Amino acid sequence: MLNPKTHDREFFGAFGASSIIVFLPLVVSIFSFLVNDKYSLQGVSLDLNRLQQIVPSSTQEWYDLAFDASSWKAYLAWFFGLVVFDKISPSKQMDGTVLRDGTVLKYNINGVYVAGTLLAILAARAYRFNLNLPELHFIYTHQLQLTLVTIIFSFAMSVFVYVCSFIPTTKPNGVGTRERILAKGGNSGNPIYDFYIGRELNPRIGSWDIKMFCELKPGMLLWMLINLSCLHQQYHAQGQVTDSLVLVNFVQLFYVLDGVLNEEGVLTMMDITTDGFGFMLAFGDLAWLPWSYSLQARYLALPENTLHLGLWKCALILALKFGGFYVFYSANRQKSDFRQGKLDHLKSIKTKTGSKLLCDGWWAISQHINYLGDWLVGLSWCLLTGFQTPLTYFYAIYFAVLLLHRQTRDDAKCREKYGEQWLEYQRRVPYKIIPYVY
Structure with a gap:
């Protein structure tokens, strides 16, 4: 149908x-x-x-x-x-x-x-x-x-x-x-x-x-x-x-x-x-x-x-921003290269559909380590406004909820698609987004 x-x-x-x-x-x-x-x-x-x-x-x-x-x-x-x-x-x-x-x-x-x-x-x-x-x-x-x-x-x-x-x-x-x-x-x-x-x-x-x-x-x-x-x-x-x-x-x-x-x-x-x-x-x-x-x-x-932040505050916030971006970019790049057959040496789980679930490198740390990097980037935007109001931190809160929702959708989709192989993947990589926390 x-x-x-x-x-x-x-x-x-x-x-x-x-x-x-x-x-x-x-x-x-x-x-x-x-x-x-x-x-x-x-x-x-x-x-x-x-x-x-x-x-x-x-x-x-x-x-x-x-x-x-x-x-x-x-x-x-x-x-x-x-x-x-x-x-x-x-x-x-x-x-x-x-x-x-x-x-x-x-x-x-x-x-x-x-x-x-x-x-x-x-x-x-x-x-x-x-x-x-x-x-x-x-x-x-x-x-x-x-x-x-x-x-x-x-x-x-x-x-x-x-x-x-x-x-x-x-x-x-x-x-x-x-x-x-x-x-x-x-x-x-x-x-x-x-x-x-x-x-x-x-x-x-x-x-x-x-x-x-x-x-x-x-x-x-x-x-x-x-x-x-x-x-x-x-x-x-x-x-x-x-x-x-x-x-x-x-x-x-x-x-x-x-x-x-x-x-x-x-x-x-x-x-x-x-x-x-x-x-x-x-x-x-x-x-x-x-x-x-x-x-x-x-x-x-x-x-x-x-608001004038000064050199040190600007430097620390930029370090957080580019640190988060590095995690986001390098994790996504690693997965993209793996899908293209460039990183066959990395550990993975072969699924019943013929595809592979990467569980090595960045993707051994958490199931969505790229989400964490993306969220840290967004948090850096909010920190640039100081602590004068909670209003400008709305994005960090909203984006966290959005990423959690995406994670649950992805989990349901993969459980249905991969079955037992997805359960094995979750056993090897137990953390959803934040290593050792969630």
């Missing part, structure tokens, strides 16, 4: 899915109220009276913010401009995983070119306008409007791919139609749950893959621009740039560029191979990522939160 029914539902089924659909956009919107030039969270106390003064009290005010014409024009130009650029940019074509019907999708890998061109354009404009870029000023002064725009746009995208998942698509040879390949976890028959989790595995318009595009380009690159807009604002409003904000821009830009430099690695991620593209990924890629990951920069850009 091409598209088996989904029986096991995550997130407590439709109830959990509907709660997340309401709750997460609300969280992202609250962030935009807490870190803007009208109101900020200073220290650990909330001045609720001041907050009430700027939160819109009428439907008309909310409508004006959510449907601000200039913000919609800017975002639509950004998104669809990237779509066009994605199609015309020089790229390397790579195969995805083999699908259930035996077909293999082709992907154009061009993230380095797209990101490099964008940075080159920004650098040229910064030189041309003496570091006074109107586009960065617009992003900074329209944070709330753009946040609401991306939320609404992600809802619209989710509706579009959900409706399209019911429409037959053309066969690979272009002759006739066939049923679309649905995600194993997104074919429950419950519209709310399937809308959230993602019904179709690889929604496409022609050869353009919607999920792959959204995974790295519009949200990730917007995050980079938001951070730069904060640095731009601090320079022009305060006549200085602090070491804390410069380093937040540096370490997070490093993360973004590492993502696009290793774009082909996304093809083997669970997001692409297993998950459908629905609200969970659309909202996560387009709204949650740029506006929650930029929280540290937006907080530090406010005059009342100006």
Whole structure:
């Protein structure tokens, strides 16, 4: 059967899915109220009276913010401009995983070119306008409007791919139609749950893959621009740039560029191979990522939160960041090389599917040692804001929960796929993420 029914539902089924659909956009919107030039969270106390003064009290005010014409024009130009650029940019074509019907999708890998061109354009404009870029000023002064725009746009995208998942698509040879390949976890028959989790595995318009595009380009690159807009604002409003904000821009830009430099690695991620593209990924890629990951920069850009760390604090935080990155990168590289047959001397367990479970090197320390490295990188971002507020540590808490959830999903998937060999692997490598702890 091409598209088996989904029986096991995550997130407590439709109830959990509907709660997340309401709750997460609300969280992202609250962030935009807490870190803007009208109101900020200073220290650990909330001045609720001041907050009430700027939160819109009428439907008309909310409508004006959510449907601000200039913000919609800017975002639509950004998104669809990237779509066009994605199609015309020089790229390397790579195969995805083999699908259930035996077909293999082709992907154009061009993230380095797209990101490099964008940075080159920004650098040229910064030189041309003496570091006074109107586009960065617009992003900074329209944070709330753009946040609401991306939320609404992600809802619209989710509706579009959900409706399209019911429409037959053309066969690979272009002759006739066939049923679309649905995600194993997104074919429950419950519209709310399937809308959230993602019904179709690889929604496409022609050869353009919607999920792959959204995974790295519009949200990730917007995050980079938001951070730069904060640095731009601090320079022009305060006549200085602090070491804390410069380093937040540096370490997070490093993360973004590492993502696009290793774009082909996304093809083997669970997001692409297993998950459908629905609200969970659309909202996560387009709204949650740029506006929650930029929280540290937006907080530090406010005059009342100006923070000078000094040389030693900066050095220690950078050591944590690059230490975490080394663990993350070298562990992933070791697994990639092993899969390519380059490290056959490492210990492994041969499974009933013919594949091997690596249990040597980094992968003898814990089952997901790369997760630990990735989390340490995120913690370094938070430490750059000092200890003035718990708000800027939201990412470290959220990311820990996300990684724990990924670990449990991966464990269930591997237990079903490998059976006894997975139990043997767990015996040899008992720790899930943190060595000697969990």
